[in-house]
Amino acid sequence: MQIIRDSLLLRDKLMKYELHKIFEQYEQRPFKLLSYEAGETILREGAEAEYLLYLVEGRVKATSSIETGKSLLLRFNHPLALIGDLELIRHMPIQSQITAVTECLCIALPFDYIYKNEMENTAFLQDLLKHLSYKLQTITTSSRVNLLASVENRLASFLLSISTPGNEFGTELQTGNTREIADLLGTTHRHLNRVIHDLTEKGIIEKTRHTIRILNYEKLKEISQGLRYE
Amino acid sequence: MQIIRDSLLLRDKLMKYELHKIFEQYEQRPFKLLSYEAGETILREGAEAEYLLYLVEGRVKATSSIETGKSLLLRFNHPLALIGDLELIRHMPIQSQITAVTECLCIALPFDYIYKNEMENTAFLQDLLKHLSYKLQTITTSSRVNLLASVENRLASFLLSISTPGNEFGTELQTGNTREIADLLGTTHRHLNRVIHDLTEKGIIEKTRHTIRILNYEKLKEISQGLRYE
DNA sequence: TAATGAAAAGGACATATGTCCAAAAAGGGG
DNA sequence: CCCCTTTTTGGACATATGTCCTTTTCATTA
Structure with missing residues (x-):
């Protein structure tokens, strides 16, 4: 993982995915731009998540381990996807391991900061709801299909x-x-x-x-x- | 389905599940108390949902149909569960058929009302987030297990x-x-x-x-x- | 280049599940 | 009480998948 100090690129990505509408005066927020190589682990199952990540470039896979050595594929994610949303809301260890499939770029916002400053930001909450409900819908479908x-x-x-x-x-x-x-x-x-x-x-x-x-x-x-x- | 006009019972249920903390001055909101018999369909798959329902008594099952006549069990729900949350956020037809397993009691709040009056209510949004993320977590687990x-x-x-x-x-x-x-x-x-x-x-x-x-x-x-x- | 170890391919057989169908059992109406 | 329909039960066989091994292929290094 590498921190990219490029506020122009950050701004670009924020604009491209309309995140500036969610975070007014985005310049004042402790956003970080993180890049991951292909194959790199972004979130390790069982660890504590510290950042909410907006995947803005690349592709990641979510897996979940069952027995020693076995990890089941849950889904692939593409921009714009949220990583760590469930953990943010439920205050729990990381549920599914996230691995970069291609080189990836994420915008990170610390949980601490969110808890202190964004929980009353309705645009943010509404956006979270959209992402979560989308995930819920797709996994419901796939759960159903998986069975058959x-x-x-x-x-x-x-x-x-x-x-x-x-x-x-x-x-x-x-x-x-x-x-x-x-x-x-x-x-x-x-x-x-x-x-x-x-x-x-x-x-x-x-x-x-x-x-x-x-x-x-x-x-x-x-x-x-x-x-x-x- | 039957509308129960019993504001005392409604108040009781709102208090019991701490919904009064989410909806301040709850007396002013167009809540309805609905009761369903065992076996009755609460939400019909494919129809348009009009109310967000808080299940406060009884048990329901969520199913989803695949081919003519076949319906797959997704989960059972108990109080306090939210029904119609996904449809509320995603503005789509009902995704999973909800049927009362036992006699049920629900508190209903019209989507219209919510769109007009509650989308800036952060307590409400945060509560929705909790419910959705809980559902997401459990269905992720069950999807994984289903496969095996x-x-x-x-x-x-x-x-x-x-x-x-x-x-x-x-x-x-x-x-x-x-x-x-x-x-x-x-x-x-x-x-x-x-x-x-x-x-x-x-x-x-x-x-x-x-x-x-x-x-x-x-x-x-x-x-x-x-x-x-x- | 030969030796060696890891990954891949696949044989043989067992178990889980599906398909198709027929016989048996249970209700329901005349 | 009997006929007819629906549901249950289960036989026979096919397919999907798993388990346990052995053989084959490939890559690496002594």
Whole structure:
């Protein structure tokens, strides 16, 4: 994590996402601009959160661990997303581990400061409500779908989620090792292997050691059945 | 649904759940006290919500339909729960069908009124935030567990959820028909039947035509693996 | 280049769950 | 009381997924 001291960039981002409407006289607030490299942990599950983060650039994934070594994928987040909102309101340790998938930029505001100065800011509270209710709605949908979705459905959705919109077709996706994917999807590497094999046979994807290439984007979309990790 | 014109009871409930701290001079607000019979639909999925409801007595279940005739159980709610909060914030049709499980009492406040008069009430907004974040947290947990829980786990949890705390032991649970339970749990009646058969063989439950009796509460708890529908 | 260890692939078999269907049981109305 | 419908129960078999291993592939380094 690196602190970016660039008040021009900060201002830009605040404007772009209309945060200046929520925080009047934003110059007076202790905002910090933080950057994270791809793969870096932004919030560690179980730790205490200290900042509310507005994700303004990049993509993060939220995971949650179940047993030693296993971490389940909850969702991907894109700008403008709020990180740490639940912890801010519920005063509890970090519930889901947040990891940068690509290089990320966040605007941070300390919890302390918020408790002291923003809890009467109705624009801020209303904005929080919007974010929380959006999350609630999407996770309700995905919880429902999760119950009925097969590993094939989930893998398809996962691949679509990590593909870059715009050049999905034939994109090489860096996938790390298959065990990790299996954990994220809540299955075993053995079974994931079977499913990957099937999709490869059907000509929908192509797998090399560390990458997966999507060959048939439409078909994959169909298989994902509307389940989205983002 | 019946409107209860009993300002004393209304006052009682407002005090009991400390809503008078959120709504100062509560006497001046257009609160309505509504009662619903067991089994009655409180919010119909897809319709427009008009009131924010505070559940102050009884128990409700939230379900969501997937295909014609199938409705999946999302959760049970107890007082003090908020109904319609997501719809209030997101301005959308009702997302999950709410049905009274037992006789229920709700305090209702019209959306119109809220939009005009309460969106600057920080106590109200903060309370909404607490409720929403609580829901978000619990559904995140259950979404995670859902992915990994077997039908046996879910049935156990379901039975515990509908048993009345206090006299769980040997309680007869009115269960309606098995197909409905199967739908709620997201499985088939054939498989549910198998699972019920197993649990009966193990002496954990006892089933007659319309009721299920819990014989071994502890064992059932163990099987439910911490998955809770409430 | 050969040795070695990690990750991937996959065989064999078990369990969980779904599909399709038929038989049995329970109610309900004539 | 009997016929008819609905619900329950469960057989037979298929598919999805998990478990346990062994083999294969790949990368790395001695």
